[in-house]
Amino acid sequence: MTTLRALPLTAKAFAPFGEVLDATGDFRLINAGLCRRHHDRAQLDFGPEGRAGISIFKAEARALPYVFDLIERHPDGSQAFVPMTADPFLVIVSPGPDHSPQAFLTNGAQGINLHRGTWHGVLTPLAAPGLFAVIDRIGQTPNLEEFRYPVPWTVRAPD
Amino acid sequence: MTTLRALPLTAKAFAPFGEVLDATGDFRLINAGLCRRHHDRAQLDFGPEGRAGISIFKAEARALPYVFDLIERHPDGSQAFVPMTADPFLVIVSPGPDHSPQAFLTNGAQGINLHRGTWHGVLTPLAAPGLFAVIDRIGQTPNLEEFRYPVPWTVRAPD
Numbered sequence: 366m367t368t369l370r371a372l373p374l375t376a377k378a379f380a381p382f383g384e385v386l387d388a389t390g391d392f393r394l395i396n397a398g399l400c401r402r403h404h405d406r407a408q409l410d411f412g413p414e415g416r417a418g419i420s421i422f423k424a425e426a427r428a429l430p431y432v433f434d435l436i437e438r439h440p441d442g443s444q445a446f447v448p449m450t451a452d453p454f455l456v457i458v459s460p461g462p463d464h465s466p467q468a469f470l471t472n473g474a475q476g477i478n479l480h481r482g483t484w485h486g487v488l489t490p491l492a493a494p495g496l497f498a499v500i501d502r503i504g505q506t507p508n509l510e511e512f513r514y515p516v517p518w519t520v521r522a523p524d
Numbered sequence: 525m526t527t528l529r530a531l532p533l534t535a536k537a538f539a540p541f542g543e544v545l546d547a548t549g550d551f552r553l554i555n556a557g558l559c560r561r562h563h564d565r566a567q568l569d570f571g572p573e574g575r576a577g578i579s580i581f582k583a584e585a586r587a588l589p590y591v592f593d594l595i596e597r598h599p600d601g602s603q604a605f606v607p608m609t610a611d612p613f614l615v616i617v618s619p620g621p622d623h624s625p626q627a628f629l630t631n632g633a634q635g636i637n638l639h640r641g642t643w644h645g646v647l648t649p650l651a652a653p654g655l656f657a658v659i660d661r662i663g664q665t666p667n668l669e670e671f672r673y674p675v676p677w678t679v680r681a682p683d
Contacts, residue, residue: 386578386580386657387580388580388582388653388655392582396583396646396647397646399583399584399646400581400582400583400584400646400647400654401581401582401583402579402580402581402658403579403580403581403582404577404579405577405578405579405662406577406578406579406580407577407578409575409576409577409578411576416568417568417570417576417659418563418564418565418566418568419545419564419565419566419568419604419606419635419637419659420561420562420563420564420565421545421546421547421561421562421565421635422559422560422561422562423547423551423559423560423562424555424558424559424560425558425559445578447578447606447608447657448608449606449607449608449610449633449635450609450610451608451609451610474608474653474655476578476580476608476657478578487555487556487558487559488555488559494547494633495559496547496633498545498604498606498635498657499561500576500578500659503564
């Protein structure tokens, strides 16, 4: 068993894998100044034969320490996860099967977008109801590859 | 001044305007049975020259009774609002300037997708931080029409 320490999710640390979707950085004021629009924050890519869709995911809450061996990726499209509650969730990503995974913990006001083809763990909320909107590719291909690490990883909470 | 009573948001009542994005109805079990995927719940339409984008909106919290006279629409694309907290928000829609608007109150676990060209009020959270992910059209056109009712409307809480 190998241990990972979850790190606080930041745009810089997450950049190789995708975007952090939050209300930081540049914005445009709209609606007579009453609303900030942080514009077009995700690099969406649904391939030539796919289209964007919005699905709702409801996942069982997990707890730290969290043990996993499975990562997966969607070769044909990006995938964004927007939490519908203010609870932090665990984000596991990996450069690939030959690399160690990395774990991040959101701050309760962050979603993520995974670039097309990015290896990641399954959706792991840390609190019920585990409710997310998912913006990903709708298409005819299986659009899924899975890999199991030969030895499981344990994710521990940040220091 | 004319009064509207906000109604609880239901898929049936909202159908002329768009979709309710929630974890009700059919789903596929994924991730070894630990996650329900309510698949492809929104009718997205970004027109021939637009593309999907994800932006983050942060809007000032409003309170009921809420007074407004402005409705707007985006002729070139659909627009979805996914709350990033579990707080109810107010949804105002209208068949058009010649019709009375309608008001709905979400239950704290619902997002909405407005069909392309649907008249609606500006984003009106009822609690801070007013944080939403918005999936709408990214493109070069203004994609905005506004209309002001000659007499303001007041939205009251459901009975």
